[in-house]
Amino acid sequence: MAKSKIESDHKLNVRMFITGLLLVALYAIIVSVLLSLGVSTVLVIVIAAALIFSQYYFSDKIAMFAMHAKEVTPQQEPKLHEIVDRLCLLADMKKPRVGVAEMDMPNAFATGRNPNHAVICATRGLMQRLNDEELEAVLAHELSHVAHRDVAIMTIASGVGMLAGLVSRMALFGAMFGGGGRGRGGQNIVLLEMATMLISIVIYVIAFLLTMALSRYRELAADRSGAILIGKPSVLASALIHVTGDMGKIPRTDLRKTEGMNAFFFAPALSGNSAATLFSSHPSLEKRLDQLNKLEKELNG
C-alpha cells in the first residue's frame, strides 16, 4: 500500500513492523493449516492470491477506514480541492478523490488501485501546521505516489515475497514426502516439518525486509517527483521539517481539554533509532532532506 506517513514516528515504525510481521505470520499460519488439512496446493495458492488481490483492490477503502478519513466536497474544503486541482492540471493527471481525517497527528496518504480509483487524504493536523505552499508540496508528493502506481507496485512486491515463501515451503514439503519411502522414524518427520516451517518463515521475513526497502526507495522517488512538480524542493523540505521529528510532536490540542490525563504519569517510551530505518517503510528525515537539498542545487545550477 502506498501509504505515505509524513511523520516518521519511531513508535509508529515499530508498530508497523510488528503489524507487518504479524500479517506475514498470519499468511504463513493460514497456508500451513490449509496444507495440513490436506487442501490441494492449487486451492491454497488461489486463496492466498485472493487475499492479496482484495487487499489491493480495496486499498482505498481500507486506508480510508483505518485513518477514519472522510471524502470531502469542494464546498467543504475549498482550499484543499483548489490545491489538488491545480497540481493535477500541472501534472496532467486525473483528479483523485479528496479526503480529510479529523486527527491532530500531521499525516497524508494517497491510495487506490489505479489513478482512476485513487484517493488523496490529509489530516486536519497537517492542514493546521503547514502553510498553503507547504501543504501543496506534501500533496504533490502524494500525487506522485498515485502517478507512480505505488499501490500496485507494492502489492506485487509483497505478493511476490509471499509467493516465494509459499513456493519454498511447497518444495520442501514435496522433497520431504517424496523421499518418505526410505522409512524414516516418526520423530524425524516432526523435526523435518519444523525445519521446513523455520526456513519458510525466514524467507517470509527476508521478503518483508526487502519490501520495506523498496517502499523507502518509492518514497524518495515520490519526494523527487513531487519537488520537481512544484519546482521548489526547499518547500517540501520545510514541510517535512514542520511535520516530522520534534515539531510534529507538539500538539494542537488544548491543555484544558486533556486535563484529566495530567494526573497520570506515563513513562516515556523507549527512544533510539538504530534499528528503525531497516524496518521502516519510510527513509529517515536526513536522507529525504539531503536529496531535496541536492535537487534544489540542481534546479538552481
Add this chain to the structure above:
Amino acid sequence: MGLRDALFGRTKQVAPNLDNLFALSTAALTLQSELDLVPSGEAGLCFKSGSGESTITTDDDIKQLLDFDETTNKVTLTTDDLGFKWLVVKDPDFEALVTRIHAADTSMVEHQLGPRLLCAVFGFVPQTPPGEGSVRLVYLMKQGTFYPFAPTGPSQRNNELEIRVRSFLGTDLPIEKDLTRWMALWNVPVN
C-alpha cells in the same frame, strides 16, 4: 499509582509541585538576552473550580482565599469558555509577579485545593515589537515542568520559536521533555 490503588481502582490526587517557579527569574534574563523577549507583566493561574470542597464554591470565596486586593485592580478572576477559572495578576515587576503566583498556589494548597491546579502561565513579549511574536511559558503544576507556547492564530502556533525557547532555557528551567505534552492553551487570558 501503587499496586493497591490499582487493585482497588482508586486514584490518588496528585499534589502540585511549586518548587520550580522561582527558577523563572533567571529564565527571564536569558529570554531577554537571547531572544529579545521581556516579561509582559501578566501572569495567570488556571484551575478547575469544583463544588462542595471546603465550602469554596463562589468567586467571592476564591477571592477571599487568595487574599484579593480589590483596591489595586491588579488581580482579576475570570472563567474561560471551557469552564476553567483564571486568576490573572498584573505587575510590571517580574519577581513580584512570580511571588504573587506562588503565594496564590500555596494558599490553594493549604486549603486542599492543590489537586485542582492545572497550570500557571507567564507572558513574554518582544522587547522591540513586532519581533517574532509573543511567547507564554506554561508551568505544569503536577509535573513541575515548563514549556513554551507561542500562538500565532486561533489554532496556529509557532513551533520553531517554541523549539528555540527550549534550546535556550534548557539549563535554567526544567523543560517538559515529552513534546506531546506541550499542549496548546488557545485564547489564554494572559497576555
